[in-house]
Amino acid sequence: MLSHNHLITLNTALLKLYEPLALNDLPFRFFEVMSxxxxxxxxxxxxxxxxxxxxxxxxxxxxHKELAAxxxxxxxxxxxxxxxxxxxxxxADSQPVSFHDLMPAETLKASVLWECFCKPLDLEYDLSIxxxxxxxxxxxxxxxxDTKPYDEDERTMLSLxxxxxxxxxxxxAFSEPNHPLAGRTGCPLDAPWLLCxxxxxxxxxxxxxxxxxxxxxxxxxxxxxxEWRGWLTSQLxxxxxxxSVNVLVHRNGPAELAVFSLPNSLSGEHRLFLQKxxxxxxxxxxxxxxxxxxxxxxxxxxxxxxxxxxxTVKNHVEKILGKLGAENRTSAAAIFRSAVIS
Numbered sequence: 001m002l003s004h005n006h007l008i009t010l011n012t013a014l015l016k017l018y019e020p021l022a023l024n025d026l027p028f029r030f031f032e033v034m035s036x037x038x039x040x041x042x043x044x045x046x047x048x049x050x051x052x053x054x055x056x057x058x059x060x061x062x063x064h065k066e067l068a069a070x071x072x073x074x075x076x077x078x079x080x081x082x083x084x085x086x087x088x089x090x091x092a093d094s095q096p097v098s099f100h101d102l103m104p105a106e107t108l109k110a111s112v113l114w115e116c117f118c119k120p121l122d123l124e125y126d127l128s129i130x131x132x133x134x135x136x137x138x139x140x141x142x143x144x145x146d147t148k149p150y151d152e153d154e155r156t157m158l159s160l161x162x163x164x165x166x167x168x169x170x171x172x173a174f175s176e177p178n179h180p181l182a183g184r185t186g187c188p189l190d191a192p193w194l195l196c197x198x199x200x201x202x203x204x205x206x207x208x209x210x211x212x213x214x215x216x217x218x219x220x221x222x223x224x225x226x227e228w229r230g231w232l233t234s235q236l237x238x239x240x241x242x243x244s245v246n247v248l249v250h251r252n253g254p255a256e257l258a259v260f261s262l263p264n265s266l267s268g269e270h271r272l273f274l275q276k277x278x279x280x281x282x283x284x285x286x287x288x289x290x291x292x293x294x295x296x297x298x299x300x301x302x303x304x305x306x307x308x309x310x311x312t313v314k315n316h317v318e319k320i321l322g323k324l325g326a327e328n329r330t331s332a333a334a335i336f337r338s339a340v341i342s
Contacts, residue, residue, distance in 0.1 A: 002156060010157055013037050014164055023172040023179045024262050027058035030131075030141055030165065037161055038127055038154045040143035048089055048138045056193065056206075062267075064195060064204040066117050071207070073112040080111050089130060089138040096129045096158045098150065122146045129158050131165035141165060180260060180273055191273045198268040200229035212274045217252040225250070228259065232270050235263045280323055280336075289316045290324075294333040 031043040082088030128142035173182035326332035
């Protein structure tokens with residue numbers, strides 16, 4: 001049973017969690033709340049697809065080199081117990097889980113996770129819980145430290161915090177449905193990404209990012225273009241920009257690259273998502289139907305909204321899929337959100 005002091009701490013953390021917040025700042029507010037409940041030296045929010053590996057991770061302190069080293073050992077990482085079959089993340093749906101729960105200490109210390117990440121950062125113990133999950137994706141918040149294992153009181157505190165993390169995430173995702181963190185956007189979370197400082201110096205690159213930059217006429221080993229740097233600087237000095245997703249369109253001949261920025265006012269860093277844009281010509285009716293496809297509506301629901309027959313909607317959907325070069329409605333929705341529609 002939790003002590004009176006534990007309950008006071010939990011209540012204080014919940015008050016902090018429900019203070020006004022933009023979705024951009026969600027990872028860092030979650031880290032602040034976690035530090036009150038389960039103190040640690042490093043906190044991270046990871047977005048993971050079981051059997052695929054981490055799509056993205058937000059860290060409470062700079063660890064770009066270590067994260068890049070771990071990413072380079074992805075094949076070995078995927079052989080670890082709990083990672084390859086997703087059992088670690090499935091278990092973390094109902095209760096806090098540590099890698100120590102799934103394997104002996106000697107197994108963990110022989111893994112690439114230990115060699116590339118834990119050992120360089122002097123971290124030995126971890127505790128994680130999913131605050132939002134579907135069969136396809138897990139949003140996990142974690143605390144790591146080097147001094148002592150997480151005890152039962154801390155596990156209980158994190159279990160009690162979890163439904164509030166979920167509720168806060170849903171509130172913010174509902175208010176900002178096109179934000180990359182919300183998972184419903186023209187800029188998918190597994191798009192090429194990079195992390196840079198306020199001067200436009202690249203700190204870390206995601207898989208496929210160098211190629212995306214080169215295709216846009218940008219050298220991935222140099223500073224970002226001057227236009228980008230000015231754009232990033234203006235965001236950190238603009239409180240309104242810090243609370244929203246900011247988009248820059250970079251043109252290189254006929255090609256366009258949409259750059260989505262999530263600025264961090266605390267570190268002065270920016271996480272940029274990159275997406276190639278295509279130009280698609282749709283009729284007015286096709287644009288209407290494509291919009292409702294992107295909103296997840298069925299043919300019947302679209303027919304009711306537009307007051308036309310389901311057969312007519314079906315014919316339009318087939319034409320839309322062909323024009324977008326999409327195999328199904330899901331891919332059509334993603335392409336439509338990011339395409340330049342004429």
